[in-house]
Amino acid sequence: MVDDNNASDSTENKPDNSWHRLLARLLELVLSPVDIDVQSDVSVTKPPLDADILLLRRKTPQWTAAQRARLPDGIRDSKAPHILIELKYTQSFNEEAFTQALCYDWFYKEGRQLRKFDVQTVLLLAKPIEMMPEKVTELGKQLEEAWLARLTVDDVLARFGQDELLSHIKPVDRLAGLEPDVIEEYLKQFKKQQD
Secondary structure, X not given: OOOOOOOOHHHOOOOOOOHHHHHHHHHHHHHHHHOEEEEEOOOOOOOOOOOOEEEEEEOOOOOOHHHHHHOOOOOOOOOOOEEEEEEEOOXXXXXXXXXXXXXXXXXXHHHHOOOHHHEEEEEEEOOOOOOOHHHHHHHHHHHHHHHXXXXXXXXXXXXXXXXXXXXXXXXHHXXXXXXXXXHHHHHHHHHHHHO
16 A cells, blocks of 8 residues: 655655656556555654655465465565565665665664664665766675675575675685594594585
């Protein structure tokens, strides 16, 4: 359901740009038949902070095949039950848009006491990216550092699994700094797995 909240006094001087509401209505027409709730003007903080974001929230315990078939690339494979979409209809990707989306993500999770993987935030751009690749890479590294800094070992293992994580590390690197008897035991186990 599209939720068009009235603008607060703090946004009276802000021009009415309803592109996100139009997108919300279009997504509602496509997604509501498969039990996905679409909302616009979602409060991300308490007291409410007005945000021109969309919220897709499944009404089912897991995303169904019918729901996934209607979701766009980049969202379709998400396991998160809450999808925040920050639409930038007049600008390209920049550090301000990136930071704003990260803030919405954090405020939404904190305000609703959601776990880290309960929300996926997507930055939807109407214009092509005009940044130098080096700047995009730099912002990606900053995001990775901020995201990884908040993860516990249990979070990482829950998200990726021990086998997947270890598959990226060469056996020799896994053994660095270990005592010889520990290495010998590891090699025995490794050989059994290979046979």
